[in-house]
Amino acid sequence: MSYAEHFSLKNIPYGIASTQDRPAAVATRLHDLIFFLSDLNLDSPATLNALASIDKDELVKLRRTLQTALGDEKNVSRFGIPVGEATMHLPIEVKGFTDFSCSTEHLLNAGEAVLGVRSFPPASLHLPIGYTGRSSSIVVSGTPITRPYGQYRDGEEIGFGPSRAVDYELEMGAIIGKPSTFGDRVSVNDADEHIFGVVIVNDWSARDIQGFEMQPLGPMNGKSFGTSISPWVVTLEALEPFATEPPAKKTPVKAYLQDNKIKSSYSITLNAEVLSEGSATEVCKAQLQWMYWTFRSLVAQQTINGCNVNTGDILGTGTVSGVGDDEHGCLLEMTKGGKVEWELSTGKKRRYLEDGDGVRLTAYAGDGVGFGECTGVISAAKPF
Numbered sequence: 033m034s035y036a037e038h039f040s041l042k043n044i045p046y047g048i049a050s051t052q053d054r055p056a057a058v059a060t061r062l063h064d065l066i067f068f069l070s071d072l073n074l075d076s077p078a079t080l081n082a083l084a085s086i087d088k089d090e091l092v093k094l095r096r097t098l099q100t101a102l103g104d105e106k107n108v109s110r111f112g113i114p115v116g117e118a119t120m121h122l123p124i125e126v127k128g129f130t131d132f133s134c135s136t137e138h139l140l141n142a143g144e145a146v147l148g149v150r151s152f153p154p155a156s157l158h159l160p161i162g163y164t165g166r167s168s169s170i171v172v173s174g175t176p177i178t179r180p181y182g183q184y185r186d187g188e189e190i191g192f193g194p195s196r197a198v199d200y201e202l203e204m205g206a207i208i209g210k211p212s213t214f215g216d217r218v219s220v221n222d223a224d225e226h227i228f229g230v231v232i233v234n235d236w237s238a239r240d241i242q243g244f245e246m247q248p249l250g251p252m253n254g255k256s257f258g259t260s261i262s263p264w265v266v267t268l269e270a271l272e273p274f275a276t277e278p279p280a281k282k283t284p285v286k287a288y289l290q291d292n293k294i295k296s297s298y299s300i301t302l303n304a305e306v307l308s309e310g311s312a313t314e315v316c317k318a319q320l321q322w323m324y325w326t327f328r329s330l331v332a333q334q335t336i337n338g339c340n341v342n343t344g345d346i347l348g349t350g351t352v353s354g355v356g357d358d359e360h361g362c363l364l365e366m367t368k369g370g371k372v373e374w375e376l377s378t379g380k381k382r383r384y385l386e387d388g389d390g391v392r393l394t395a396y397a398g399d400g401v402g403f404g405e406c407t408g409v410i411s412a413a414k415p416f
Contacts, residue, residue: 035394035405036063037400037402040401044062044098044099044270045229045266045267046083046229046267048123048263049118049120049121050121057076058076059118062108064114065108067102067111071111072098072101072107074101079125081124081125084343085211085343088224091228120263121263122171123264126345127167127342127343127345128167128344129167130346130347131163131165131255131350132349134160134326134350135352136282136324137353138353138361138362139152139153142364142365144368145364145365146243158285160325162348165255169257170260170261173404173405173407174407176410177257177258177410178412179194179387180253180257182240182241183245184241185240194412195254195413197241197384199384200237200363201351202234202304202316202352202353202393203233203234203350204320205346205347205348207227207229207265207344208227208346208347210228211342216335216340217332217336218341219332220288220290223327229265229270230267231261231406232261232302232404233259233262233346236257236260237362237364239363240254241253242254260407261346262403266397270401273401274398275295275297276297278326279322279323297320297323297327298397301319301398302316302317302352302361303317303318305391305392305394306391307409308389309378313377314358316353316360318359319352319354320352320395322352327347327349330347363383367383370383388409389409391408
């Protein structure tokens, strides 16, 4: 799938690409063509982290310059490289990763799946709850994900071996551009100045390992074996036409989370498909605008205690879910914690992902602004 319609002049995303003749460098995309910024006579930094850290006013100017340059058919025909001839790399050097839980529906659905009770964690309506993940295992779309080993409950015993409950999580993530200073905090109303752009995130999960290890602390091995992100970073400027209001708060929040921007979220449609034996089965269709907490909320929450954010940090939304049976952003929700089977388009039944199964996540804001895809395939556990 080319996703050419995702990448119009209204988008102008950023990524890191290479070809047989060109080393990895900052690039953008128009329809089915990739352009190295250096070819367009632009003073481009060598890495996307360096570009992301530039002042927002300069980034806005660069975006306009690129739109002008790529609006000239002579430049398009001269410098465009077909996407099939390029290799996409991890777009940023990830400095840190925090995975939040922004969806109230996911919290209720997951609580019902695991505990049999639809209830919110105590803090979840007061602040965006989250945990610190591993930046070392964040990989670009298309990278195989090896089934992890770990300990888990096996009836009345504690078992050890390859996970028997590998899952996907349909998420998005904000990429930090401008860093903050250690000891300082970023106001929710200034958060956009620190967000370079947005990517699709698949925070793969081993539900059996995760379920055993995270009492009383947060997840570790059940989550850190792989997190996939899409190769193109879509800027907030490209998303601004799709800004929308988030859901109303169910309870008053503290001043540091009170956002003056009415349309502080974005209308972005997300899809999840499971790939097996050459066939795709759509398992979820969801909307980012359902999220109770916004990207801006995440920046404010991450820094309220003086923790600094660095260029290249990823702040994830957590699973994006809705109320319908076709709006579950992970298999944990779909299967009620592995208790209920579901059917692939091939007719075969699943609870969780088997070796060789793939997942394809896509996201699209509309009118020429999308993210392409984020994919990964589960490969067999390596011999112990």
